Amino acid sequence: MSSRKAAQPAGNLKDRYTDEFFDRHNRNGMRDVSALRFLERFDEVYKSALALPDVLRLHHVCCADYVAAMANKRGDDPDDDPRYAHRRKAAARI
DSSP: OOOSOOOOOGGGGOOOOOHHHHHHHOOOOSOOOGGGGGHHHHHHHHHHHHTSTTHHHHHHHHHHHHHHHHHHHHTOOGGGOHHHHHHHHHHHHO
16 A cells, blocks of 8 residues: 555635635736737737627626626626627617
């Protein structure tokens, strides 16, 4: 019989991405423009992605979900945010 311990699963199978984790690590205190150096490459990949069926609709749905999450975190109604309405309408049109 081996004296080695059995390997433990990563994180002991605990969901560490809780509301507390999100509150602690979701910080946007500084403007970060470092991604702009990839703008030319991004445009190429973005055009390729939009060629896939339903990707643009999914993009608008994800943006709406993100706006709703921000509103919910503030205790606001997402339906009162014009960005949410815009994204939902854009997704419905596609």
